[in-house]
Amino acid sequence: MSQEFRATVIAHAKVAVDRAGRASTEAATQQYLVLPFIQVLGYDALDPDEVVPEAHASFSDKFKNRVDYAIYQGGAPVIAIECKKVGALSEANRGELKGYFNAVATVKLGILTDGLVFQLFTDTGLENMMDDEPFAVINLAEVAEERLGGTELDALLRIRKGVFNPADVGSDARRKIYLGAYIEILDRALAEPDERFVRTLLDMANMEGRRTTRMIEEHTPIIRDAAQTLLDRKILARVGFAERTDLVRVPEGAVADTPAVAAVAPEPAAGGGVVTTQTELRVLDYVRTRLPFLIAGDEELFTRLKNVTSVDHKTVFCVYYKQERKGRLFNFWEGRSPTQYRFEFPMTEGPVYVDTDNLGDIDAHLTAIYRKRVEEMG
CATH class of the missing domain: 3.90.1570.30 (tt1808, chain A)
Structure with missing residues (x-):
């Protein structure tokens, strides 16, 4: 509704x-x-x-x-x-x-x-x-x-x-x-922990040692990293990747390749003879682990991530939402251009092609087409 x-x-x-x-x-x-x-x-x-x-x-x-x-x-x-x-x-x-x-x-x-x-x-x-x-x-x-x-x-x-x-x-x-105020405070505190916040966590964690300036400075970046790791784990847990300790939240503009391990193997196309490559697995794994961060905060989109899957044809690798044709998110080809990755996104205004060596370059198109498919298909 x-x-x-x-x-x-x-x-x-x-x-x-x-x-x-x-x-x-x-x-x-x-x-x-x-x-x-x-x-x-x-x-x-x-x-x-x-x-x-x-x-x-x-x-x-x-x-x-x-x-x-x-x-x-x-x-x-x-x-x-x-x-x-x-x-x-x-x-x-x-x-x-x-x-x-x-x-x-x-x-x-x-x-x-x-x-x-x-x-x-x-x-x-x-x-x-x-x-x-x-x-x-x-x-x-x-x-x-x-x-x-x-x-x-x-x-x-x-x-x-x-x-x-x-x-x-x-x-x-x-x-x-109240919720907005607390979120703003927590966001600020976790992104840039001040001395008062660091001292509080040191006490809550029962860390030994005098709360010297040196100790505060030593623990501040550790607390910042701990906050980011906790956020990553909670987001990944909601989409079935709770055990994936190798996945981290990737800062915008600095996307790294994720390991070539898919949560669920792609469906082979009818007729057999199709071998899903490590690059195709890496692309699917990127979609499933990156989308949760791109849509963070939107509960409706979160609950529908389980409907994202793929099928591997002889000539193209397709990632889709619910239905292969109606819910297509993109087509992917390997080795079809000088770059490592070639994508085709079926946007409303016509197909959009992305040739890149950096998977992070598809984030905007991936988010837009996923939102569109959920809106169209529920």
């Missing part, structure tokens, strides 16, 4: 980006971009009991609070949407949304948008007081390029009609905020 919804959001994003140049007013932005997005979330923009335009809430006759749209659930507004013209979004625009959000106790989600960027707000600090900062931001310009992260997709999944629960949105947002 999430893959189907992801495809729907991406399709909408591509249309929205195309229309954005013609949405020259706030009204046009609402008509061409915002209302279609509301419909993507499953709400009926033509139902006056579900989507109410120009929704009002007032503390008094003098101070009126309104938003461009309010989405109702059970007869009460639960989502408030404030719209601005494409490209005119700024922090100064949050006032009207915040005024309505704070005035209506049933509203638990505020959305500020210019039709392309959607900022999602809730009340993680004080109840019924909208936060100053969004807990999620969806940029349709990025989504149109099929860059829809797991966090953003999860946020959209949770605000769809039939799924959105006003009582849970605050706790979900708090969890995302």
Whole structure:
């Protein structure tokens, strides 16, 4: 279901980006971009009991609070949407949304948008007081390029009609905020361990010796390497390579050849007489060990890696997803050019050929075609 919804959001994003140049007013932005997005979330923009335009809430006759749209659930507004013209979004625009959000106790989600960027707000600090900062931001310009992260997709999944629960949105947002903060701290600490972090690990590991400057300096790079090794092992374990101690995460631009050992031997083509070479095995092994790192963080893509396999024909070595023809990722030939490797990727705009001596040169095409196949075939 999430893959189907992801495809729907991406399709909408591509249309929205195309229309954005013609949405020259706030009204046009609402008509061409915002209302279609509301419909993507499953709400009926033509139902006056579900989507109410120009929704009002007032503390008094003098101070009126309104938003461009309010989405109702059970007869009460639960989502408030404030719209601005494409490209005119700024922090100064949050006032009207915040005024309505704070005035209506049933509203638990505020959305500020210019039709392309959607900022999602809730009340993680004080109840019924909208936060100053969004807990999620969806940029349709990025989504149109099929860059829809797991966090953003999860946020959209949770605000769809039939799924959105006003009582849970605050706790979900708090969890995302805390999670993001901890990830940022851990990423920084593990990439460049500071003295405090190193001292903590030395104590937790019961390392003997006085915590001198020399000891701290000695252990800092070791801790950094340990963190990288741990991350590599966890990623590899999820795709069936837990016992492969020879595999390491390869820095971008410095890809090394992996040993010519495949987790599962390629299927021979019908008719026999086909011998899979060490180079072909190396290519398959590279795909199976490199893809987990290229898609790290995308749970949907992770769970489908088991469907990547290969078949060896007399004239070509094919790596595919689920089905050889429909799900082809690439064709590979050995010794067909001055370089060691020759690949053909069946991209939408036509076949893309890569001739190289460095397997790392296929990373971008490999990631793109794998994402495309999962989106097409589930």
